[in-house]
Amino acid sequence: MSRTVHIIGAPVDYGANRRGVDMGPSAIRYSGLADELAAAGVTAIDTGDLLVPRAEERDPEREEPPEGKAKFLRETADVCSRLADEVAASIENDAFPLVLGGDHSIAMGTLGGAARDADVGAVWFDAHGDFNTPGTSPSGNVHGMPLAGALGIDDFADTEWANVPRLREENVVIVGLRSIDDQEREAIRDSEVTVYTMSDIDERGITPVVEDALDVATHGVDGIHVSLDLDWLDPNEAPGVGTPVRGGVTYREAHSALETVAERDEREDVLRSLEVVEVNPILDEHNETAELATELAASALGKRIL
Template sequence: MTKQARIIGAPTDYGANRRGVDMGPSAIRYAGLADQLEDAGVSCTDVGDVTAPPAETQDADKRVPEEGNAKFVEEIEAVSHELAEEVEATIAGGATPLVVGGDHSVAIGSLRGAAADADIGTVWFDAHADLNAPSTSPSGNVHGMPLAAALGHRDFAGVDWATAPRLNPENVVWVGLRSVDDQEAADVRDSAGTAFTMSDIDEHGIDEITERAMAIASDGVDGVHVSLDLDWLDPNEAPGVGTPVRGGVTYREAHRAMEIVAEHDREHDSLRSMEAVEVNPILDEHNETAHLATELAASALGKRILGRE
């Protein structure tokens, strides 16, 4: 056992518009996450879940004035604080944080914790850019805003609890975009980050795109946060997600991408933290998407088809 991972559950659906994704951490654990990691040669500790009262008991329409059109802001702030502390402490203890969600708003806490005392980049495996802000979001759902929050973009400028202080904009890489709002598209083009769409994957292949993404994200920083939204995959592969978009990556492409993440980590010690989010058991078929999440996390942390060296 050469690598250590710490599983941190973030059972939230504050950021989503469909209930059920708060059960994602339980579904992923039930699908055998710990066993998959052990098979990958990873020493695994599960510290349970951060505090997240059910969304049904909270007031979605309660607004913090400076946040504008954003739902459950106070609840997301509280989760982000606790999660950031867990992630930061995990890294300080020499382990790799593996956050299991929960909707993608949990990335605000993951990124803040990973960037607390180190310069980081991020690779964002997602159908969506997640660069919306309260003033530009069509829905007010914060799971479409975590990268904007972490970068202090637009309405999040100066919002201390949301920003990741040492996330370098030029080390932000999107992989597999295929559903981006008009304002987001303009903001992605104007950003210092690098965006690879599904068309880029079709043209160049998953190997080249993921290798380029990891190289860009890790250039000149202390480590990379990998954010895996299960809606990155085609809905035929991952049916249990809240915002499915046709035309995503295949099962094998997703595994190959995570294997390249692991290969880059073995060569460069680059993987600082990771999350797998947006598994919604209510919408799933036989817990298929949760099983897929466990397999992909294990691949990213080093599991190989023929075993470890």
């Protein structure tokens, strides 16, 4: 499917527990994103990066927050609000927004823009649940909260910048979960979010799991958002992430998953936005995680061997 893609960089590390993820957009571009997208048959327009103040300009200390707090929530709110505007503007201009993170807190902005004038579902490729809130997070790191934020859970219920009313729990699917906090587990069990763990992928295979996830996410909505956290992959495949968890998907499984997304999109025109997050070049080895990010984005947008 021929389309115009707007590349939007969101060099954010407000939500992360380790420095360096703000350089993710640059690393992904440097790793050949333009060439990969061209090979996928899309016209890519790089709109540049959002302006994000450096850490030294906002707070020199990253101390543990008081109970019930989140680090840099005000700064995260500002960036997500501006990112939502950028994503919405791309869609209004008949372009497809491809957002490059930065840490996963930016997902609240991407989703907010994608759902501004449409009901959306979401497929969340991630090792983690991202279902903490300021009141439950053990660390206060907002990159562990974006799904709860977008769904308006607890502390996020009245936050206009985070809560996405046109995203419903029954259309949200987490694929590849393998690391979760106790309170997150309880909250997800109490929700209508669908979860496929790594055990499900092991037992059933990646393609059937992703097909089922797409069935859930696309049911009764105008389109879907796909959020790809590179820590979804096994650290042997993607070492350059801040919160690696052993036992993730393989290189080939990841490509198969994103190719399945593209195939569904070709048949039904369901893909509304895509983000690739948590690439940290400081932790990477020869930029291989950033290179993998470019390949997977291209697979999601239709690149094939034949």
